[in-house]
Amino acid sequence: MATGEEEGVTVNEMVLRIDGRDVRAPAGATILEAAKLNGILIPTLCHLDGLCEAGVCRVCLVEVKGEVVPACVRPAAAGMEVETKTERVKELRRTVVELLFAERNHICAVCVSNGHCELQDLANEVEMHSVRVPYVYPRLPLDATHPRFLIDHNRCVLCGRCVRVCAEVEGAHTWGTGERGVRARMITDLAVDWGKAESCTGCGKCVQVCPTGAIVLKGKAAAEMEKDPGLVAELVERRGLA
Amino acid sequence: MPKVKLATVWFSGCSGCHMSLLDLDEALVDLAGRIELWNSPLTDLKDFPEAGVDVTLVEGAVANEQQREHAHRVREKSRIVIALGDCAVTGNVPGMRNGIPTDRLVERLYGKARTSNGAIPCGEVPALLARVSPLHEEIRVDLYLHGCPPPAALIGKAILALLEGLSPVLVGQDLKFG
Numbered sequence: 001m002a003t004g005e006e007e008g009v010t011v012n013e014m015v016l017r018i019d020g021r022d023v024r025a026p027a028g029a030t031i032l033e034a035a036k037l038n039g040i041l042i043p044t045l046c047h048l049d050g051l052c053e054a055g056v057c058r059v060c061l062v063e064v065k066g067e068v069v070p071a072c073v074r075p076a077a078a079g080m081e082v083e084t085k086t087e088r089v090k091e092l093r094r095t096v097v098e099l100l101f102a103e104r105n106h107i108c109a110v111c112v113s114n115g116h117c118e119l120q121d122l123a124n125e126v127e128m129h130s131v132r133v134p135y136v137y138p139r140l141p142l143d144a145t146h147p148r149f150l151i152d153h154n155r156c157v158l159c160g161r162c163v164r165v166c167a168e169v170e171g172a173h174t175w176g177t178g179e180r181g182v183r184a185r186m187i188t189d190l191a192v193d194w195g196k197a198e199s200c201t202g203c204g205k206c207v208q209v210c211p212t213g214a215i216v217l218k219g220k221a222a223a224e225m226e227k228d229p230g231l232v233a234e235l236v237e238r239r240g241l242a
Numbered sequence: 243m244p245k246v247k248l249a250t251v252w253f254s255g256c257s258g259c260h261m262s263l264l265d266l267d268e269a270l271v272d273l274a275g276r277i278e279l280w281n282s283p284l285t286d287l288k289d290f291p292e293a294g295v296d297v298t299l300v301e302g303a304v305a306n307e308q309q310r311e312h313a314h315r316v317r318e319k320s321r322i323v324i325a326l327g328d329c330a331v332t333g334n335v336p337g338m339r340n341g342i343p344t345d346r347l348v349e350r351l352y353g354k355a356r357t358s359n360g361a362i363p364c365g366e367v368p369a370l371l372a373r374v375s376p377l378h379e380e381i382r383v384d385l386y387l388h389g390c391p392p393p394a395a396l397i398g399k400a401i402l403a404l405l406e407g408l409s410p411v412l413v414g415q416d417l418k419f420g
């Protein structure tokens with residue numbers, strides 16, 4: 001390393017190499033944080049500023065000396081060599097996104113989130129031309145029992161943002177994951193209808209953070225649902241929850 | 243320069259993709275001088291010329307037996323196959339029936355409909371496939387044009403690149419579904 005990046009590095013900092021460039025990051029940073037601080041963007045989906053990392057979507061995969069790791073949960077380390085743009089990780093990310101599309105029913109043309117959807121944007125970012133794995137076309141329900149919100153499981157990517165915002169920021173713990181594997185489904189309270197979930201305060205934070213058209217406000221027509229997931233980082237900062 | 247032979251096919255879609263093609267407006271005049279349009283809903287020719295065509299644009303998902311058969315004929319007779327629009331690329335709205343048994347579907351749509359006197363069409367209309375598929379689950383596809391419908395400018399960009407003998411470079415918003 002001869003870029004001078006190591007000059008003046010304090011005990012609270014480290015120098016690592018990302019995409020062939022020496023970069024500085026605070027001790028304890030994840031690869032994702034270290035990259036972001038240095039202007040290197042890695043695509044993400046389940047990550048949301050202000051919430052704990054879940055590491056469940058596998059969209060942020062990078063290579064560390066040939067090993068494929070999720071950048072959002074792998075701590076960066078001094079001297080680490082990270083590659084974020086190899087053909088291998090690009091192909092893996094694209095496949096991960098294709099799997100997300102194949103396992104539920106995403107029909108963007110008639111979706112309330114069309115044009116304002118993180119999954120839709122992500123598909124463009126990873127250059128998904130077609131879904132090369134067979135579509136599952138599962139029959140899934142929609143729960144519209146809550147007076148103001150609804151969840152359409154056809155569009156859920158199981159990112160768990162709703163679970164985390166509800167527990168970590170609202171403190172209500174209404175959302176959870178029921179079942180496992182391909183049968184996994186987001187549930188409210190002990191798998192009762194959302195309208196009957198007594199712990200729900202009706203704050204609507206899950207609506208704002210859900211990256212797709214899964215949790216939405218009622219009464220929206222196609223392409224009308226716009227969200228503000230950035231509100232979480234703001235709340236966390238103002239409430240001193242970080 | 244020999245004209246490029248083009249065909250277009252309409253499977254299970256709403257014809258919106260063909261409308262979008264027509265939305266190329268004055269660019270169509272330029273195109274008309276450089277292409278030869280063969281079988282297409284726009285010419286009403288039903289089948290490919292014996293020697294095949296250079297490019298076939300396919301609108302719609304594959305939803306019945308006749309379409310499945312014709313999809314294979316498309317592949318056999320075209321040098322380049324383009325999936326035109328979300329129905330051909332993903333199954334889109336026609337795919338929403340997947341998971342519902344076809345007999346229940348037909349019974350609900352015709353058997354209980356007041357307009358059909360309970361008569362279920364058979365014989366003259368092809369049988370539904372149990373599962374609607376995007377085109378590439380049936381045949382090899384060379385290029386995907388996303389959108390419901392794909393914007394005219396995107397169709398134009400792809401066709402013009404192919405006329406120049408280049409492979410169209412589709413990135414960013416070119417790949418947006420919906």
Ligand code: SF4
Nearest residue numbers: 106107108111117213
């Ligand atoms: S949630 Fe996003 S990707 Fe899924 S159908 Fe809606 S707009 Fe498309």
Ligand code: SF4
Nearest residue numbers: 156157159160162210
């Ligand atoms: S409902 Fe939305 S926020 Fe919750 S897991 Fe599904 S996609 Fe994520």
